[in-house]
Amino acid sequence: MSQPTRSPQPGGEPDLAAVAALFADRSRARILTTLLDGRALPASRLAAEAGxxxxxxxxxxxxxLDAGLVTVERSGRHRFYALAGPEVATVLEALAHLAPVPPVASLREGSRAKRLRDGRTCYDHLAGRLGVRVTTHLIDRQVLVRTDGGDGVRRSHSDDLSAPSVVAPFEVGPHAAEELARWGVNLVALQHDRERSRPMLRFCTDVTEQRYHLAGALGAALLHSLRDQGWVTSGPRPRELSVTEAGEAALGRLLDGSPAQP
Known part of the structure; x- marks a missing residue:
């Protein structure tokens, strides 16, 4: 049974140091990063990833668990752990923007870095070159209409690189439903989902591309549809996404006939 995220309690100033200490340990940081693709994983997988x-x-x-950063669910003899919610993922992405990037020391690390840059998950939505490219396409088709006078997926000057999840400088365009239907997303149903507590549109400043990619409820629905249709699949390591053969053809058509791979 999943444990709920701890509710805020009335009192004085939040104890940021107590939470920050949980991210400061390298092993815990690797564990949390492994869970950043939104899946629930067993302790054995987390141990292997964290070494x-x-x-x-x-x-x-x-x-x-005690801090409310993860949840756990029992399945048979195993326990499966997951991030407690998108707010935890947002903190991890923000830290990734601030963290130093060590040099690539091997071919394996270089290949891993390239796969993550090409296409990955950012909690429950697309990121990397593929995520930015899909977002660009949705802007070009006026599914997303920019409201701040900015250009395409370029971040606003007011958006700090250390704050990747921002209230959208976009709104849903008047003809969005038709285009999104081609991607397998029912916009009307999504808009009328009374249980949806998260914003329809949010955007992250992509860690590797320094451009916006789509997040929020619409971003999650888009990735869910791509997975359901077999157009993308999980790569060999956490967060990696691979475009399938069927996805190459489908995304190529949707992206105006250009290759689906970044």
């Missing part, structure tokens, strides 16, 4: 023992992972997860 620590399952006993160490269990200790880390206990602290993260």
């Amino acid at each position: 620590v023992t399952q006993q160490t992972v269990s200790s880390h997860m206990a602290r993260l």
Whole structure:
């Protein structure tokens, strides 16, 4: 059974240091980054990704659970852990903008970095070159109409690089439903979803591309549709996305006949 995110309690100033300390440990940071693709993963997978023992992972997860940063669900004898919500993913993305990037030290690391830049998940929506390219297409087709006078997917000068998730400088265009239907997204149903508590449109400043990519409820619905139709699939490592053969053809048609791969 999943544990809910801890509700704010009345009192004085938030204790930022207590939360920041949870992100400061390298193993915990790797665990949280592994969960950034929105999936629920068992402790054994998290241990392998973080390069620590399952006993160490269990200790880390206990602290993260107590802080409300992750949830856990039992399935048989196993426990599956996931980020507690998009707000945790936003913090991780913000830290990624501020963090130094170590030099690539091997061919394997270089290949991994390229795959992540080409296409990846940012919690529950598309990121990387593919995410930015799809967002650009939606702007070109006036599915998304910019409201701040900016140009395309270029970030606003007022948007700090350390604050990747922003209230959208866009609105949904008048003919968006028809175009989104081609992508398998029912805009009317999404707009009338009474259980939706998150904004329809949010945007992240992409870590690698320094351009906007679509997030929010619409971004999540778009990625969900691409997965359901078999156009993209998870890569060999967490967060990586690969465009399938069927996706190459479909996305090529949708993206005005140009190649689907960035």
